[in-house]
Amino acid sequence: MKNSLTQEQKDLFNKQGFIGPFKLYEPEEAKEIFRQIRIKSAENSNILHDNPLNYDRHFDIEELTNHICHEGVVNRLKGIMGDDVILWRMEYFPKYPGSKGTEWHQVQDYSYATGKPQLIPTDTTPGTPFDLTVWTCFTESTRENGCLKLMPGSHNEMFFDESKNPAEGRDELYTAVNSDTGFYGYNFSDFKADPNWEPDESKAAVMEMKPGECIIFSARCMHASLPNTSERSTRFAVACRYVQSHVRVYPDTTNFRAHGSDFDLSNWGCVQVSGEDKFGHNKFRTENNLGQPFPVLTPTE
Numbered sequence: 001m002k003n004s005l006t007q008e009q010k011d012l013f014n015k016q017g018f019i020g021p022f023k024l025y026e027p028e029e030a031k032e033i034f035r036q037i038r039i040k041s042a043e044n045s046n047i048l049h050d051n052p053l054n055y056d057r058h059f060d061i062e063e064l065t066n067h068i069c070h071e072g073v074v075n076r077l078k079g080i081m082g083d084d085v086i087l088w089r090m091e092y093f094p095k096y097p098g099s100k101g102t103e104w105h106q107v108q109d110y111s112y113a114t115g116k117p118q119l120i121p122t123d124t125t126p127g128t129p130f131d132l133t134v135w136t137c138f139t140e141s142t143r144e145n146g147c148l149k150l151m152p153g154s155h156n157e158m159f160f161d162e163s164k165n166p167a168e169g170r171d172e173l174y175t176a177v178n179s180d181t182g183f184y185g186y187n188f189s190d191f192k193a194d195p196n197w198e199p200d201e202s203k204a205a206v207m208e209m210k211p212g213e214c215i216i217f218s219a220r221c222m223h224a225s226l227p228n229t230s231e232r233s234t235r236f237a238v239a240c241r242y243v244q245s246h247v248r249v250y251p252d253t254t255n256f257r258a259h260g261s262d263f264d265l266s267n268w269g270c271v272q273v274s275g276e277d278k279f280g281h282n283k284f285r286t287e288n289n290l291g292q293p294f295p296v297l298t299p300t301e
Helices: 009-017 028-038 061-067 071-081
Strands: 018-023 085-095 131-137 148-149 205-207 214-219 223-225 235-244 255-258 259-265 271-274
Touching: 009 018, 009 071, 018 205, 028 061, 028 235, 061 131, 061 235, 071 085, 071 214, 071 235, 071 271, 148 214, 205 235
Parallel strands: none
Antiparallel strands: 018 214, 085 235, 085 271, 131 214, 131 235, 148 205, 148 223, 255 259
């Protein structure tokens, strides 16, 4: 199967909690996709969420509709998660010159945002992650402009507790866009299981990447990013979040507030990128807001 993982790569993922980088696009193709995303991001007439955050633009930007279903992404995910894979959310991260680094964080059910789990697995298999993030750079990603860093092996232990009530982040008055915290309106250090614990930076894997390369990691694997200390280099990355089909997404939720913005789920839906839905837990969308279908890979592709 094209772009599938070898057993050695699967073993490495199980050990580290992440794997990559993998090449998805040629550098010039990636930069052109970035150019199109930047242009189309300013057009909001077909946007799903009417707020300043960059969630779920695969519903109105054709390049992102195609990207979430990229064969090089989906076939590798299938090697870790199995044939039935759904995308529940995507977002993108422009890190401009002068931007702060993102502090270390680690999540399991995304309840840090609202105090309520956004993912609830119903049929877990020991040793198999029920959710994975694919983080793709469409520009150069360097130490200077704020590349990603991950902590190998940290997915085996939860160093953060999402059930805690943070000092910042859930206040109705703040906005993540103008926040001075290291995590989009939240201080993720508020969620430390041990307030005195500090990660060992010497063990971090600093992921410098070329345009068009991606990393696959478990959200349980601690990750962060460096500050952008460059004068003119913007780092732009897209994070696509996938789960196995047994996971209940946004359970019993019609709207929520997170990162200082409101999200209405009336027209939202998961996207089946591989296999089929055997559980019936979630709402699905088969095309974007432009009428473009989401392609689905069959188990043999």
